[in-house]
Amino acid sequence: MAKKTKLKTDQSANGLFRALKTDPRALPRTRPLYRRMVDLLEGGIARGDVTPGVRLPPERELAHALRVSRATVVSAYRDLEARGLVRGYVGRGTYVSAKPDAGSAPFAWRGKIAATALQSTDTTVRDLVRAAADPDVMSLAAGVPALDCFPTDAFRRATDRVLTREADTAWRHGPTEGLPRFRAALAARFGGDPEHILVLAGAQQGLDLLARCLIDPGDAVVMDRPGYLGAIQTFRSAGARLVGWDITRADIDELEELLLRYRPKLIYTNPTYQNPTGVVLPIRLRRELLDLAARYRVPIVEDDTYRELGLTGPAAPPSLFKLDEAHKVVIRINSFSKMLAPGLRLGWISAVGPIVEQLALIKQQVDPHTQNLAQLVVCELVEDGVFDRHLATLKAEHRRRRDAMVHALRQHVPAGALRFTVPDGGMYLWCQLGMHVHAREVHEHALRDRVVVVTGEPFYVDQGGAHQLRVCYTSQAPAQATHAAHTLARGLVSAARRTAAEAPRVRLV
Numbered sequence: 057m058a059k060k061t062k063l064k065t066d067q068s069a070n071g072l073f074r075a076l077k078t079d080p081r082a083l084p085r086t087r088p089l090y091r092r093m094v095d096l097l098e099g100g101i102a103r104g105d106v107t108p109g110v111r112l113p114p115e116r117e118l119a120h121a122l123r124v125s126r127a128t129v130v131s132a133y134r135d136l137e138a139r140g141l142v143r144g145y146v147g148r149g150t151y152v153s154a155k156p157d158a159g160s161a162p163f164a165w166r167g168k169i170a171a172t173a174l175q176s177t178d179t180t181v182r183d184l185v186r187a188a189a190d191p192d193v194m195s196l197a198a199g200v201p202a203l204d205c206f207p208t209d210a211f212r213r214a215t216d217r218v219l220t221r222e223a224d225t226a227w228r229h230g231p232t233e234g235l236p237r238f239r240a241a242l243a244a245r246f247g248g249d250p251e252h253i254l255v256l257a258g259a260q261q262g263l264d265l266l267a268r269c270l271i272d273p274g275d276a277v278v279m280d281r282p283g284y285l286g287a288i289q290t291f292r293s294a295g296a297r298l299v300g301w302d303i304t305r306a307d308i309d310e311l312e313e314l315l316l317r318y319r320p321k322l323i324y325t326n327p328t329y330q331n332p333t334g335v336v337l338p339i340r341l342r343r344e345l346l347d348l349a350a351r352y353r354v355p356i357v358e359d360d361t362y363r364e365l366g367l368t369g370p371a372a373p374p375s376l377f378k379l380d381e382a383h384k385v386v387i388r389i390n391s392f393s394k395m396l397a398p399g400l401r402l403g404w405i406s407a408v409g410p411i412v413e414q415l416a417l418i419k420q421q422v423d424p425h426t427q428n429l430a431q432l433v434v435c436e437l438v439e440d441g442v443f444d445r446h447l448a449t450l451k452a453e454h455r456r457r458r459d460a461m462v463h464a465l466r467q468h469v470p471a472g473a474l475r476f477t478v479p480d481g482g483m484y485l486w487c488q489l490g491m492h493v494h495a496r497e498v499h500e501h502a503l504r505d506r507v508v509v510v511t512g513e514p515f516y517v518d519q520g521g522a523h524q525l526r527v528c529y530t531s532q533a534p535a536q537a538t539h540a541a542h543t544l545a546r547g548l549v550s551a552a553r554r555t556a557a558e559a560p561r562v563r564l565v
């Protein structure tokens with residue numbers, strides 16, 4: 057351990073060879089010097105004497121120390137880089153990237169990956185969607201609506217109509233912004249100007265495009281705390297400094313302080329049936345938020361994904377986008393993932409013309425246009441009223457599922473072990489665990505019984521969420537609620553016992 061620490065701080069040529077306890081010139085001269093250096097460094101990395109993240113001595117310094125030409129050192133570093141063991145960054149030096157992989161591929165791809173791509177290491181979203189697609193587990197993790205309500209027959213008939221009348225439009229390329237008829241239908245049903253809509257392959261694509269359009273590395277972004285984990289992941293990968301605004305307290309003075317202190321590039325919020333808390337920002341706060349954004353000239357990205365999923369209580373206040381008639385500071389993201397099905401991959405952004413234009417320019421590079429067939433079929437459903445009838449059915453089913461889950465948890469989970477507020481809409485119960493129980497333990501316990509929930513941590517831009525869980529109540533039929541509650545109860549009881557058993561030891565420390 058001491059050896060590794062030493063090398064981290066001593067990146068000189070002498071430091072390197074002290075750590076390796078050998079000088080390459082002392083090795084048998086059967087191989088060229090650069091090969092001896094490669095072998096030595098490879099062995100050092102494999103043993104852990106030279107750990108990932110360590111910066112190797114600059115080429116010139118190493119060449120001087122070994123009294124060899126710089127070309128010899130360059131050859132050695134190139135060879136190591138081709139094996140994926142080190143990675144050179146222009147102006148920053150050469151860093152150890154990984155240990156050699158036993159039985160590795162003949163070509164070291166890992167070493168070829170761009171430095172920015174290596175920042176995408178968070179697997180949370182992928183894990184959630186994988187669990188949601190696994191028939192052997194009961195997923196209460198990913199946000200999935202009641203898919204058995206999907207209007208399959210109407211969808212099939214609409215597909216037939218589209219393929220009879222508009223096959224040519226379906227199979228050709230389409231405009232990057234989206235098909236004009238679909239944009240018109242979206243504007244008519246959800247508001248906005250059809251010319252200022254960009255159709256997307258889901259809201260997550262919109263977040264990625266917005267991050268690339270608005271965020272430079274180091275920019276601050278203020279966002280809900282806790283907030284949507286996919287947005288956290290995307291903004292973080294873009295190099296943003298994330299600053300949380302407590303969405304449950306929703307204190308406007310606190311937000312103003314954050315704007316003053318961090319001068320953020322944008323505010324991201326999901327103010328209607330928020331993921332994960334279910335919070336709805338009242339109209340007064342919406343107006344104050346808009347005033348602040350206009351005053352400090354900070355754009356707001358409003359994620360409106362859950363707006364149509366109100367179940368009980370008063371109707372949700374108008375969106376920030378709708379209220380923002382004068383300032384035009386709001387960019388709104390919507391999606392059919394929660395209203396119809398996530399598998400459709402269909403969403404859209406509404407914003408002022410120049411932003412839609414810039415987003416379209418970025419989108420064309422990764423996705424020249426969103427699938428025409430999906431746009432045309434959903435357009436038919438929206439135009440002929442099937443969509444709204446489906447939404448009414450879906451909400452009634454979601455209400456049943458929410459009530460069944462709430463009832464089952466109250467009945468089977470010991471008092472005080474799990475606290476939550478029953479949300480008026482959206483798809484989640486945001487649960488606070490009692491008695492210092494760690495959500496991760498409950499998650500692991502439930503997983504052994506093939507039930508998946510998400511722990512609170514990925515919803516926080518900073519520390520937080522260790523004692524919280526999010527439970528999606530819409531994805532499982534009401535009859536499954538009892539099994540889910542029993543499993544969670546067992547996990548909670550077992551985790552609470554462990555916490556209690558460890559408590560005296562913790563106090564002694």
Ligand SMILES: Cc1ncc(COP(=O)(O)O)c(C=O)c1O
Nearest residue numbers: 199258259260284331361391393
């Ligand atoms: C707030 C929020 N925004 C965006 C998304 C991503 O939705 P989509 O499936 O349309 O990419 C989700 C999905 O859970 C979400 O909760």
